[in-house]
Amino acid sequence: MRILIVYTTRYGTTEKAVKLAKKLFEREGHVVEVKNVKENPSPVSYDLVILSAPVYRDGPHWELMDWIEGHREELEEVPKAFFLVAMHLAGSVFMGKLHGGIAYAQPLIEAFEVPPFYGTLIGGEIDVNKLSDEDRRKMKRFYLALGEKLKDKSLYREEDVEAFVRRTLLYYDWFGKHFRRGELEKVKDFDFMEKVREMEEKLDAEG
Numbered sequence: 001m002r003i004l005i006v007y008t009t010r011y012g013t014t015e016k017a018v019k020l021a022k023k024l025f026e027r028e029g030h031v032v033e034v035k036n037v038k039e040n041p042s043p044v045s046y047d048l049v050i051l052s053a054p055v056y057r058d059g060p061h062w063e064l065m066d067w068i069e070g071h072r073e074e075l076e077e078v079p080k081a082f083f084l085v086a087m088h089l090a091g092s093v094f095m096g097k098l099h100g101g102i103a104y105a106q107p108l109i110e111a112f113e114v115p116p117f118y119g120t121l122i123g124g125e126i127d128v129n130k131l132s133d134e135d136r137r138k139m140k141r142f143y144l145a146l147g148e149k150l151k152d153k154s155l156y157r158e159e160d161v162e163a164f165v166r167r168t169l170l171y172y173d174w175f176g177k178h179f180r181r182g183e184l185e186k187v188k189d190f191d192f193m194e195k196v197r198e199m200e201e202k203l204d205a206e207g
C-alpha cells in the first residue's frame with residue numbers, strides 16, 4: 001500500500017524514528033513517502049497516513065497539530081496511526097488527573113471525527129548541550145516538576161519503532177483499514193480478543 005509519514009522534529013529524534021519506520025514499512029513491501037509538515041503535504045490518495053511528532057509542553061508539537069487542522073477534512077477519509085516521541089513515557093496521576101504518558105495523545109484523538117486506529121509513545125532524547133537557551137530553561141523546569149535534574153538522557157529504542165510498525169500493519173489489516181469516513185460501521189462489532197484467539201488456534205494448528 002501507499003503510506004505517507006508526516007512528521008515534525010526540533011532536535012532530530014523524531015526524524016530518526018521516522019526514517020527507521022520508513023525502512024521497516026518498505027521491507028514489508030509498502031511504498032512510503034516521508035514529508036516534513038513544513039512541506040505541507042497533501043494526505044490525499046494514500047492508504048495510510050502516519051502522524052509523528054515530539055511532545056513539547058505537554059502535547060504533540062503544534063506544527064503537527066497545525067498541519068492536521070489545515071487538512072482535517074481530507075484526513076477523515078484516510079486511516080491514520082501515530083507515534084509521539086516523549087520523555088515522560090509512563091505518565092502519572094497528578095492531583096487526581098492523568099498527566100503525561102499516553103494522555104499526551106488526547107489532542108490527536110479529539111482532532112478527528114474518525115480517530116487514528118492505533119498510536120503509541122516512543123522514547124525521546126535530551127542532549128543538554130544541543131538545547132537552545134530557552135528550551136534548556138523549559139526542560140529544567142519540566143524535570144524540576146518531576147523532582148529530577150536536567151541531564152543527558154536517551155529513552156529511544158529501535159525496538160519500539162519496530163513494534164509500532166508491526167502493530168500498525170497488523171491492526172490496519174484487522175480493523176484499521178476501515179477507520180475512514182463512512183466505513184466505521186464495518187468494524188463496529190470487531191472483537192479484538194476473538195481475533196487473538198483465532199491467531200492462537202492457527203499457531204497451535206501449525207504446531
Ligand SMILES: Cc1cc2nc3c(=O)[nH]c(=O)nc-3n(C[C@H](O)[C@H](O)[C@H](O)COP(=O)(O)O)c2cc1C
Binds near residue numbers: 009086087088
Ligand atoms: C522545550 C521542550 C519541551 C518538552 N516538553 C516535553 C513534555 O512536556 N513531555 C515530554 O515527555 N517530553 C518533553 N520534551 C522532550 C522531547 O519530547 C524529547 O526531547 C524528544 O526527543 C524531542 O524530539 P525531537 O528531537 O524530534 O525534537 C520537551 C523537550 C523540549 C526541548
